[in-house]
Amino acid sequence: MAYLVWKHSGKNRYLVMRWKKRINGVPTIVKEISIGSVENLAKIVEGDLKDIVLKSYNFGVTAAVIIMDRKISLRNIVNSVLNHHDTGMSPGDYVLLFIMNRLSDPKSKSGIERWMSSDYASTIYPKRGSQDFWNMMDGFTDTDMRNIMNQIRDKLISLGYDFSRIFVDASNMYTFMDENDMAKKGHNKKQRYDLNQISYYIAANYDYIPLYGEAYPGNVHDSKTFESIIKNIPDNSTVIFDRGYNSKSNIELLHDRKYIGALIQSDHKDLIKLNIEKDSFIETSKNVYGKDHRIIVYHSSVLEKKRVITFMKRFKKVYVKAKRIIETGDSDAMEKARLYLEQEKLNETIELPSMAINSERMDERFNMFGKNAIFTNISDMKGEEIIDLYRKRNRVEHCFRTINTMDIAFPLYHWTTQKISVHMFFSHIAYLFLALIYNEVREFQKDVSPIRTTEYLKDIKLNYAARGKRVVEKIECKSQVSETINKVMKLESIVRD
Template identity: 25%
Template structure:
């Protein structure tokens, strides 16, 4: 039984916790703990330890992501493919005691947790438990550190690294991959127009409407379950979807074979923007099964027949649809066609149509007043005035709905009269909300085909995450060469892969229900407290690490 005993040394009384134990058959007092002087003990009991310092760090996300990365052995796999092109550096360079693989992993974790530049990485990292978990100093990591080590990863090694890592994810977490979803997006950059060394950043149709800036494209394939990224490609920003799809079909097939996925049991889902006769012929040649979409405007006869014979009711994703199903030869191949009307899509398209027509009518009204003034425009013929009206009616729908005529008035100006064709509006609304799907999965039921296509929302969710300014943000990318941009995109997709793995674990082990954003916020709010107590006797301070009190969700 332990007791408190005092010892006097040099006129001072010191207290100890002592337990009596037998040593060689004789009882001996054994000191279990030193308590110090009475006033020291009093301060401890009152919780007012002299020299006590506290600091807390964001811990949950860092710990979860590093743990997942360790299980997948990410740094080692990256390091196998490292080859520095610089003659004054080692083939597999190490900077500040960090390898290329570890550096890219830390960069990926930084993109997951908080949007930051390479220069600002340490300013964020020192607010986390990263140094404590890795047991090394990271204070010297700056933008130059990242640039030097990113330079040592060849672009052609990225697909090989990704293939191995995805294979490990599929085997360790038993991800269902029966249906895969393909889509593309783009990210604007601030690469200068005068930069001729960078060929991957080009001007194109930017999805954030930054047509004034150069952009880089990203193609992605994700799984139905947990949105795991299985394949990505960084491509030139001026390539359209059809061109990109044609260039990646064979690569997607190769990746599926590397992952040991049975082509006969898997189905690739893609949007209508990727369609062309040649592209579908390539898909058929590779042996991939698919579900795609057709543009109603390109298949008018099919639309008319579908709207007339849409009488089968199908329930899919808790919605009931009126559908039309048939087999048709489209682009020299027999395909199963499913047409249906989505009420949600229809309502949105009708709202968009009326907004579009209202804007066009306002443009016509404003132009009508300006044309009356002979000083506003100096048209020599009615044809020139009509061309100006067509500019005001800048959309296809507006030009179909509005009819107009222009004639010169006695003052030298022009009189514009216009009318709205209400019958044409009804006709346009009749075809709105229509989806036409096609597939070579003739044995699938109609509901399964519709559900597969609706799964496109999974990859759209992945793109939303990669454009989320709080977590997983691919932008900003402060790189100006093709190689650095490709490696930066790889870092961001690697970060997204890690985040999806952590989310899957949270769902399976903790029954987590919520978005990726909510999960990362919750994990970031789990904090590790460091309690530093100055030593009474000469020697280093004592540090104790404890998690802060967690709530039920954490």
């Protein structure tokens, strides 16, 4: 069944013709053609179109991935490492196809074939089913993936991307799979402690570009991966890392590198108790993790307000739940409440069984809010600059948020360690491509974000009209920004080649 609908792009709207049919009993859109304005529809109706075949493809994301591959040569790197010389679709092609899908409309491996039917990728590659992907993934070993990452890293450095400052952090994602060598119980970021998880780290630069990243078992503490992180980034990079990597052995791994970290407040109460005016800092020195360090303690009013609000919301929730446990009157209610408060680290602030609030402990907590103690071995940089650089570590956190929001690593429908590792490796490369494309776009569109970049690219379509042997093609951009992206990135060159 064919029908017309209006679609919107910003303040503009345009007509689209869709065809639906039932697939397994579910009404499904099987084809979509962009018509444009009502005037365009009138021209179509008035004209003789009985011999014309129309086809519209999603074009922007796929074209941008191809443009970026021309720059960093991912396809050639993958094929070289895997020693691929056969004709037909290569491992490098499969990786590019995965990236195109993840940045456009993330699907499981079995869903990629369906996605291809409306994407320009279908004019480049033959349709690929899930088994094709699984067979290809079997060819990637841990050594292969490390070699590919090393070559990509070296290529990025040779192209002049700035990796003088590297921000390091780790995250994890829960899965519904049974425990295996990768999926393990751990400290889950979303508090899904009942499920197994997979962890991964990213070492990114100031511009959100990941220089390196790897997945690892969900029960491995972040600090245990530090050696792998350090050996894969340049010696002259300043390393900025979160508290999860703090340890004497990890500091020793840094050797002569410049680095900035933050102390755990509860371990250094002497520093946190210092009287510091809001929005100011003091400097001192202290031996931490086996070495004398420059210490900068600062007090941020913005950070204090944020942490107070967050803490009070959590405190109220915990207090109410602990009180309910006590009020049940069960024989083990006291023990349950105690364990719950210990889990939430409020056992010394909320006293049992009275549920009274320990004012001394509460004051101590509030005194810590807004304060942070930084340790560093950098001596030739102003304190304000050190603080600002450490605050910028949230740039790698932004990488994780983008990956989660766009489902770049999800859905994850693999059950073996090898397949999980390869999937996470592909996902890391997909985010790398997004970051590189975003930086290209940001050069001329300052207010864009990585997520908005893909939205603008999705506004770029490639339309074909064929009559007999004559084929007319036209790139259609739904917004002024997408038009600019098309011109500046020269996406039209993909069709001409």
